[in-house]
Amino acid sequence: MANRRILSGMRATNPRLHLGNYEGALRNWVEMQNDGFDMFCMVADWHGLTTMYEDSAEISRNAREVAKDYIAAGIDPEKSALFIQSHVKEHAELHLLFSMITPLGWLERTPTYKEKQQDLGTTEREPYGLLGYPVLQTADILLYKPYGVPVGRDQAPHLEIGNDIAARFNRLYGVEVFQPYKYLIPEDENRAKVPGLDADENGVLRKMSKSYDNCIYLSATPDEIAEHIKKAFTTPTKLRKTDPGVPEGCAVCQYLKLYSPDWQRQWDEDRAGERGCMQSKKELTEILVEFLRPFRERRAQFDDGSIEEILAKGAEKAREVASATMSEVRAAMGIY
Numbered sequence: 001m002a003n004r005r006i007l008s009g010m011r012a013t014n015p016r017l018h019l020g021n022y023e024g025a026l027r028n029w030v031e032m033q034n035d036g037f038d039m040f041c042m043v044a045d046w047h048g049l050t051t052m053y054e055d056s057a058e059i060s061r062n063a064r065e066v067a068k069d070y071i072a073a074g075i076d077p078e079k080s081a082l083f084i085q086s087h088v089k090e091h092a093e094l095h096l097l098f099s100m101i102t103p104l105g106w107l108e109r110t111p112t113y114k115e116k117q118q119d120l121g122t123t124e125r126e127p128y129g130l131l132g133y134p135v136l137q138t139a140d141i142l143l144y145k146p147y148g149v150p151v152g153r154d155q156a157p158h159l160e161i162g163n164d165i166a167a168r169f170n171r172l173y174g175v176e177v178f179q180p181y182k183y184l185i186p187e188d189e190n191r192a193k194v195p196g197l198d199a200d201e202n203g204v205l206r207k208m209s210k211s212y213d214n215c216i217y218l219s220a221t222p223d224e225i226a227e228h229i230k231k232a233f234t235t236p237t238k239l240r241k242t243d244p245g246v247p248e249g250c251a252v253c254q255y256l257k258l259y260s261p262d263w264q265r266q267w268d269e270d271r272a273g274e275r276g277c278m279q280s281k282k283e284l285t286e287i288l289v290e291f292l293r294p295f296r297e298r299r300a301q302f303d304d305g306s307i308e309e310i311l312a313k314g315a316e317k318a319r320e321v322a323s324a325t326m327s328e329v330r331a332a333m334g335i336y
Contacts, residue, residue, distance in 0.1 A: 003147040005321075006032055006184070009042030009085065009140065013052055015065035018215035020208035022073055023258070024192040028150045028184070030074035039080035040144050040318060043067050046085050046092075046136065050129045064307055069218050071310075072299035083314035085140065090322035094139035095132070097329060098165055101172060102135050106165075110134045112158045138162035141181060143322040148182035152192045156183045175332040177325075191258065197232040197251050205233065205251055219299055222289045229285045234277040241276035252280045259287050 008029060010021065017026070033039045043066045048059040063084050070082055085091055107113060112134050129136075141149055141162050149159060166178035186192055195205040196214030208215050216228055232252050235245040247253035247267040257263045260283070269275040302310070330336065 003145070004036065005038045005040065005144055005146045006148060006150065007040045007042065007141050007144045007146040008150045009044045009047075010066060011048045012043050012045045012059050012063040012066050012084075013048045014210045015062040016210075016215075016217040016219055017066060017069040017073070018208055018210070018217050020194040020196075020215065021069075022218060023194045024152055025150060026070065026073040026075070027191070028186050029070075029080075032150065032184075033074075033076060033080050037147075039075070040146070040321075041070055041075050041080050041082045041314075042140065042318075043070075043082075043084045044140070047133065050127070050133050053127065053129070064304065064311075067307055067311060068299050068302060071302060072218055072295040074298070077310045077314065081314040081317040082310055083318045084311055087311065087315040088143075088318045088322050090143055090319065090326050091136070091139055093326060094143055094322075094329065095136045097333070098135050098139055098169070099132055101168055102161075102165055106161055107131050107134060110158065110161055112137070134158070134161045135165070138165045142166055142178050143325050144318070145178065145321075145325060146181050148184040150184045150186070153185050156185065159183060169329075169332075173332040175328075177328050177332050194258070195251055195254050197228055199233045199249075199251070203236060203249065205249065205254065216288060216292075218292065218295050220292060221296075222285075225288050225292070226285045229281050229288070232281065234280070235270075238270075238273075238277060241279075242273040244273045245270035245277075247271060250277075250280075252277065252284050255284050255288070256280065259291055260284070 006029075008025065010017070010025065029039060029041060043063045045059050045063045048062070049056060052059055067082055067084070071077065075082060108131070113131055137159070138161065141159070151159060163180045166180065170176050170178060194208050196208040196212055197216070198212065198214040199205050206212055206214060216225060220228070229252065234250045234252055235243075237243060238245045245253070247270050250270070253267055253270055256266050260266060266275070266280060266283070270280060
């Protein structure tokens with residue numbers, strides 16, 4: 001394909017990314033980077049303001065830590081443009097212009113709007129930024145005219161409005177400035193559904209989420225990993241080693257399936273009452289400590305100063321592409 005450009009990003013609402021972020025997105029980014037795609041990896045600080053507008057300084061600090069986790073996961077600043085959204089002002093300009101042509105009904109129906117309403121709660125009326133979130137997201141994507149956007153299958157509906165806005169822009173101004181982008185869904189979607197370490201009141205494993213505090217973070221130390229796994233949810237009825245386990249509902253067994261080459265034997269022994277939960281937790285701890293070792297080592301190579309240099313270089317590359325797109329947009333609209 002002629003266009004091998006990819007745009008993706010994550011919000012900077014937390015300073016630490018977790019295994020769910022890695023398996024659901026970062027692993028795919030790294031694979032595409034290594035397959036020769038032209039990756040633009042954004043830290044979406046402005047998007048974080050939709051639910052954390054009172055903590056803007058915290059979002060800015062978080063953004064640098066998220067960038068470090070991108071690198072820890074394998075994003076190579078020499079191959080991929082790594083930048084913070086607010087450092088490329090064209091994102092705000094295109095968002096403004098798109099907001100002038102986007103029907104209100106489109107925004108009210110988007111899954112993103114409903115989800116962010118839940119994140120914010122009902123203490124006050126939601127801000128405009130929450131409603132306009134998909135428009136800013138569309139601007140983020142279309143600025144780079146990408147071939148595609150990496151996304152899980154359940155997240156694809158959130159991006160559909162982007163292609164609708166692009167088509168409306170082209171139709172209104174009679175110029176094919178934007179082409180439809182593709183949704184790049186990972187082949188192994190099971191890896192994108194990493195459960196958390198706990199379960200709900202019905203004993204069903206919850207998704208991995210910072211808000212649930214049930215995560216294994218990419219920057220976790222061996223002691224932190226051990227402490228988290230020690231408290232992980234296992235089969236409630238398995239009180240002794242000889243009691244049969246239910247690995248399908250056990251958080252520890254789910255992680256063994258993802259990260260242990262010998263998971264099938266471990267599951268069979270758990271189900272047959274031939275291994276205890278402590279043995280599984282010990283083995284999982286050793287596996288994850290080793291799995292995350294290169295993440296910790298890569299992260300440790302970059303201090304705050306070097307991260308700022310990387311982000312400045314990435315923003316410069318992003319602005320080159322974004323400014324060229326905005327020149328086309330202004331010309332199509334007759335804005336000089």
